[in-house]
Amino acid sequence: MCLAVPTLVKKIDGQEAEVETGGVTRRISIVITPEVKVGDYVLVHTGYAITVMSGDEARESLRQLTELAEFM
Amino acid sequence: MNFLDQYRNPEMVRRLADRIHQRSTRPVRLMEFCGGHTVAIMKNGIRQLVPPQVQLLSGPGCPVCVTATADLNKAIGLARLPEVIVVTFGDLLKVPGSDTSLEKVRAEGGDVRVVYSVQDALGIAQKDPEKSVVFIGIGFETTAPTIAASILEAERRGMSNYYVLSLHKLCPPVMKALLDSKEVRLDGIICPGHVSTIIGSRPYEFISRDYGIACVVSGFEPLDILQCIEMLVKQIESGQPKVENAYPRAVRPEGNKEALKIMESVFEVSNANWRGLGEVADSGLRLKDEYRAFDAEEAFEISQRSVSDPEGCICGEILRGIKTPLDCKLFGKGCLPDHPVGPCMVSSEGSCAAYFQYGATSHER
Ligand code: SF4
Numbered sequence: 001m002c003l004a005v006p007t008l009v010k011k012i013d014g015q016e017a018e019v020e021t022g023g024v025t026r027r028i029s030i031v032i033t034p035e036v037k038v039g040d041y042v043l044v045h046t047g048y049a050i051t052v053m054s055g056d057e058a059r060e061s062l063r064q065l066t067e068l069a070e071f072m
Numbered sequence: 073m074n075f076l077d078q079y080r081n082p083e084m085v086r087r088l089a090d091r092i093h094q095r096s097t098r099p100v101r102l103m104e105f106c107g108g109h110t111v112a113i114m115k116n117g118i119r120q121l122v123p124p125q126v127q128l129l130s131g132p133g134c135p136v137c138v139t140a141t142a143d144l145n146k147a148i149g150l151a152r153l154p155e156v157i158v159v160t161f162g163d164l165l166k167v168p169g170s171d172t173s174l175e176k177v178r179a180e181g182g183d184v185r186v187v188y189s190v191q192d193a194l195g196i197a198q199k200d201p202e203k204s205v206v207f208i209g210i211g212f213e214t215t216a217p218t219i220a221a222s223i224l225e226a227e228r229r230g231m232s233n234y235y236v237l238s239l240h241k242l243c244p245p246v247m248k249a250l251l252d253s254k255e256v257r258l259d260g261i262i263c264p265g266h267v268s269t270i271i272g273s274r275p276y277e278f279i280s281r282d283y284g285i286a287c288v289v290s291g292f293e294p295l296d297i298l299q300c301i302e303m304l305v306k307q308i309e310s311g312q313p314k315v316e317n318a319y320p321r322a323v324r325p326e327g328n329k330e331a332l333k334i335m336e337s338v339f340e341v342s343n344a345n346w347r348g349l350g351e352v353a354d355s356g357l358r359l360k361d362e363y364r365a366f367d368a369e370e371a372f373e374i375s376q377r378s379v380s381d382p383e384g385c386i387c388g389e390i391l392r393g394i395k396t397p398l399d400c401k402l403f404g405k406g407c408l409p410d411h412p413v414g415p416c417m418v419s420s421e422g423s424c425a426a427y428f429q430y431g432a433t434s435h436e437r
Pocket residue numbers: 384385386387390397400401402403404407408412413414415416417418424
């Protein structure tokens with residue numbers, strides 16, 4: 001139950017947002033991630049976005065991983 | 073989301089696993105604290121990918137599993153009250169209390185409803201103002217802010233029929249209790265990813281500083297976990313334990329300040345009862361005085377039934393990392409996902425369920 005899934009934010013409407021995963025649209029609360037913007041990815045846990053996922057960080061850590069794996 | 077799919081890239085997985093083999097020169101014991109990690113490790117065959125001297129142990133990080141039988145009995149007692157609708161997350165339903173389960177009480181006519189979102193619980197309360205709705209608040213720091221937000225929302229909407237039974241648990245204090253017990257010797261901890269989105273990576277610093285144990289926060293994809301293990305092995309080999317973050321796309325050192333603010337405005341730290349560990353100081357959350365009106369413990373006479381744990385079940389020892397599901401005589405025999413004896417087989421994040429579903433055999437302990 002602690003697993004949270006990354007979803008794309010499509011629309012923001014006050015303290016709620018419309019998000020999409022695998023073609024399904026849902027409304028979630030963004031009260032604990034007020035900084036979220038349309039186009040961000042968020043981790044959603046029990047109907048709440050708990051953190052804004054950084055695409056730059058995701059790409060950067062993949063780059064580091066690739067370097068690590070190649071440095072052999 | 074292409075760049076996230078790459079965190080499952082098989083070629084990279086293989087190379088990173090090779091890297092761990094190359095780095096690892098001596099036996100190490102790593103605990104994955106979080107049940108979500110246990111599932112990901114079993115599902116992706118990570119145990120088979122890492123060198124045999126890297127031992128992976130499950131810890132007390134499944135919220136359903138660590139709920140003490142006495143607390144389950146409270147939820148069951150509430151479900152038996154005619155004016156009460158009990159709302160909870162699905163996994164809790166089948167877990168046996170001392171003499172029955174929420175599922176059985178529901179079959180006998182109790183109003184027990186399963187939701188995926190705390191907000192649905194508010195919706196149920198709003199639709200049925202004649203009834204009292206009690207949300208069974210289980211979970212760690214990931215869930216607690218969302219439940220706190222639901223209480224603030226209920227207050228804002230002026231609702232007087234929404235209650236929470238707060239059984240929340242906190243991770244760093246139980247990690248401390250586990251280490252102080254000295255029952256299990258560890259070299260490193262795979263720190264929980266989604267708990268850390270809320271609390272950040274700093275609260276683990278005492279573990280490397282005071283206990284000399286390596287800590288790395290991990291995500292849940294195969295590459296995330298392998299990277300975490302690689303970092304842990306590197307720290308242990310170099311003899312310099314510290315806290316590192318292998319999940320920077322979701323976790324910042326300071327965590328989610330807004331979530332912490334909401335959680336701390338509604339809850340205060342209290343002792344909590346853990347399956348297998350008993351009462352652990354300062355490891356739980358109770359409602360602050362200002363929010364007592366939402367506290368199910370205050371609002372209802374909850375019958376206290378005798379407390380007995382399921383016979384033969386060793387969930388408690390599994391949660392403390394001193395036994396594995398394969399040590400349980402009932403595993404795969406008397407205890408199966410269809411008719412589970414204990415919570416570790418019920419919960420989708422339970423060790424026994426993960427071992428069973430992904431076919432662990434005795435030689436891969
Ligand atoms: S296999 Fe079943 S009985 Fe044994 S520890 Fe796991 S849940 Fe308990």
